[in-house]
Amino acid sequence: MRRGLVHVLAWTLATGAAVTLSWWGVHTVMAGTAYDPPRALPITAAEATTQESKPLASPSPAKSPAPAPSATSARPTPSKSPSPTASGQVRSYDTDGGRAVFDLGETSAALVSATPGTGWSMQVWKTESWIRVEFSSGADRVSVFCTWHDGPPRVEVGTY
Template sequence: MSRGLVHALAWSLSTGAAVTLSWWGVHSVMAGTAYDRPRALPITAQTATASPPGPPEATSTRRTPPPSPTPSPRMPGGPASPASPPPPASSAPAEPTPSPSPARQDASGDVRGYTVDGGRVVFDIGASAADLVSATPEAGWQMQVWTQPTWIRVTFTRDGREVSVFCTWHDHPPMVQFDER
């Protein structure tokens, strides 16, 4: 009887040690994959009196001071309008519309902004690749960003609803597509 208890105790200890070691290894690997949410950069419209475009105002290593708040019924970066009516509530999905964004005058390409239900996404689209400039969720929406060598996906979610903006450039020039579920 005592021999059986010794075997059961040895088995329990070795199994517990193996499970603990496995959990610790998986936990340390998974903890290294988490990332901070990307910060959205404000897009400011250039005025007719502005100087010619120069280098970008903000980069990943240098931040500009926050702009002074101005009363506007729209999101920062969008053109301010006196009173824009709320979008009509309908069961048919609204088509996302590209909105004008100031274009940088460099070799990287053309900066284009897209406003969809859930937020706004801005891409710098070149001849053979694209970069994410900013992604800003609307109030109450969550956002996730995936970046791969040949595509970028930004997904806005709220209450089981999902709106995705894809920019792909595998074997073709960059193109932007939308998916709503």
């Protein structure tokens, strides 16, 4: 009986140590990949009445094949609010998957906010010369891609 108890105690300690070490390793790696969440801009009453937005689409069971990537699947909506970095013009891009808002300066851009639509999820990638926001729902993907590496910032929206 005593020998069995020693074995259970040794197994419990070894398992606890393994779980702790694994958690610490994953925590260390994930802490290095986190980014600051985008900041939202306040919308004044005057802007709320003049700013157009299309309702966010919810996924339907019967979907037609996705069209080829095009910049026409999103409407940029200029905003007169000050940007978080006060460097350019804040533009909103409404897509079937959600909304992405960028602060477009003369030589760079910043992500102000990104909000997925109902039933959609979102991922964000950032580098020194581009930002990509991808909305996904099942096999459907909508990508909002802002680049400024070879000139002023430009935004392309693609559905695939």
